[in-house]
Amino acid sequence: xxxxxxxxxxxxxxxxxxxxxxxxxxxxxxxxxxxxxxxxxxxxxxxxxxxxxxxxxxxxxxxxxxxxxxxxxxxxxxxxxxxxxxxxxxxxxxxxxxxxxxxxxxxxxxxxxxxxxxxxxxxxxxxxxxxxxxxxxxxxxxxxxxxxxxxxxxxxxxxxxxxxxxxxxxxxxxxxxxxxxxxxxxxxxxxxxxxxxxxxxxxxxxxxxxxxxxxxxxxxxxxxxxxxxxxxxxxxxxxxxxxxxxxxxxxxxxxxxxxxxxxxxxxxxxxxxxxxxxxxxxxxxxxxxxxxxxxxxxxxxx
Amino acid sequence: xxxxxxxxxxxxxxxxxxxxxxxxxxxxxxxxxxxxxxxxxxxxxxxxxxxxxxxxxxxxxxxxxxxxxxxxxxxxxxxxxxxxxxxxxxxxxxxxxxxxxxxxxxxxxxxxxxxxxxxxxxxxxxxxxxxxxxxxxxxxxxxxxxxxxxxxx
Ligand SMILES: [Zn+2]
Numbered sequence: 267x268x269x270x271x272x273x274x275x276x277x278x279x280x281x282x283x284x285x286x287x288x289x290x291x292x293x294x295x296x297x298x299x300x301x302x303x304x305x306x307x308x309x310x311x312x313x314x315x316x317x318x319x320x321x322x323x324x325x326x327x328x329x330x331x332x333x334x335x336x337x338x339x340x341x342x343x344x345x346x347x348x349x350x351x352x353x354x355x356x357x358x359x360x361x362x363x364x365x366x367x368x369x370x371x372x373x374x375x376x377x378x379x380x381x382x383x384x385x386x387x388x389x390x391x392x393x394x395x396x397x398x399x400x401x402x403x404x405x406x407x408x409x410x411x412x413x414x415x416x417x418x419x420x421x422x423x424x425x426x427x428x429x430x431x432x433x434x435x436x437x438x439x440x441x442x443x444x445x446x447x448x449x450x451x452x453x454x455x456x457x458x459x460x461x462x463x464x465x466x467x468x469x470x471x472x473x474x475x476x477x478x479x480x481x482x483x484x485x486x487x488x489x490x491x492x493x494x495x496x497x498x499x500x501x502x503x504x505x506x507x508x509x510x511x512x513x514x515x516x517x518x519x520x521x522x523x524x525x526x527x528x529x530x531x532x533x534x535x536x537x538x539x540x541x542x543x544x545x546x547x548x549x550x551x552x553x554x555x556x557x558x559x560x561x562x563x564x565x566x567x568x
Numbered sequence: 569x570x571x572x573x574x575x576x577x578x579x580x581x582x583x584x585x586x587x588x589x590x591x592x593x594x595x596x597x598x599x600x601x602x603x604x605x606x607x608x609x610x611x612x613x614x615x616x617x618x619x620x621x622x623x624x625x626x627x628x629x630x631x632x633x634x635x636x637x638x639x640x641x642x643x644x645x646x647x648x649x650x651x652x653x654x655x656x657x658x659x660x661x662x663x664x665x666x667x668x669x670x671x672x673x674x675x676x677x678x679x680x681x682x683x684x685x686x687x688x689x690x691x692x693x694x695x696x697x698x699x700x701x702x703x704x705x706x707x708x709x710x711x712x713x714x715x716x717x718x719x720x721x
Pocket of ligand 1: 711
């Protein structure tokens with residue numbers, strides 16, 4: 267994986283993804299190290315995403331590395347009209363690795379093709395956000411002891427949610443059974459379902475949150491946004507039916523866990539937080555270990 | 569015999585390439601894709617000719633020019649059934665049908681306005697995921713451009 271950019275989760279094979287999860291376990295045991303002390307990581311956030319940026323920067327700092335960059339495009343040369351090509355070529359001179367978030371779709375692929383240093387995509391518009399997928403995989407593996415043969419229920423906006431798409435595609439490597447729960451307007455697109463069908467895996471579609479939870483291992487919640495609906499009345503009609511309440515997970519398996527990419531609005535009632543089945547805050551913490559592992563591997567330090 | 573007479577509706581060329589069976593509506597697109605506007609030699613074309621297969625069709629004749637297959641295959645996006653006839657001394661030397669390539673570089677615009685290819689200066693690049701119904705997957709934003717949303721650069 268040395269010097270290999272990560273733009274899209276499929277850039278890495280199943281074996282490479284598993285290797286990252288394995289190395290992440292090491293960093294979970296020992297998160298503070300000095301392996302990055304001679305390294306500079308550029309963190310280029312062309313649009314703000316505090317959560318993702320802090321996770322990356324925390325990962326670098328705990329390994330003794332330095333971070334340079336910006337947290338939004340205002341006050342930078344980008345705002346003055348510099349091309350992405352020029353920005354990347356310039357900043358590559360000052361850094362060993364570039365972490366980039368950019369609202370323009372495909373910008374990370376483009377950057378990876380012109381940059382002399384490897385690129386990690388921290389989100390390119392609605393396209394890809396592969397480190398989120400890696401931390402989701404890590405969280406599933408950690409809580410279930412395996413990634414194989416699980417029942418995964420995904421709830422909410424399955425049409426536009428890029429984290430859902432990447433997670434489904436990644437989980438297709440592990441003989442997963444999918445339970446897809448969404449309003450009709452927000453069903454999983456056929457381009458993603460195609461991956462499930464290619465592997466001959468089972469999937470079930472529902473329009474209501476219901477008893478599927480009793481045989482699910484993982485419940486992956488996402489937010490439904492008003493602006494996704496062509497008919498606002500339709501949103502009003504369904505908005506309360508996709509909220510997870512504590513009593514709904516009462517009869518689930520002992521190992522059952524609720525995941526959410528965060529930030530949450532109201533789709534998980536705060537009463538759920540006190541359940542031992544709520545895992546979304548630990549899930550976010552896992553992001554730091556996974557990002558430490560990814561950077562260590564790309565820089566050839568593991 | 570019928571074949572030859574039909575081609576004679578547009579004057580014959582001595583040497584060069586005839587592109588036949590172009591959908592009538594795509595003749596000007598083919599001219600653009602092959603950059604014939606900027607071509608120095610004689611180019612003859614006709615459109616809205618009668619055709620048994622298409623109802624109407626167009627034909628283009630380019631003097632003293634033989635195209636690389638790669639160049640010609642690009643026109644399959646708008647003229648999937650076009651035939652390419654090489655002419656030497658007024659004789660047909662070879663005749664073949666265009667093939668849709670696996671990859672398209674340049675020519676087509678990505679339909680996604682938020683794609684990096686529409687923001688930065690770089691060539692578009694697509695893999696052809698469906699050759700029958702032409703579906704192009706953008707190498708950058710990973711979105712699909714279809715015949716309906718296709719525009720040429
Ligand atoms: Zn594109």
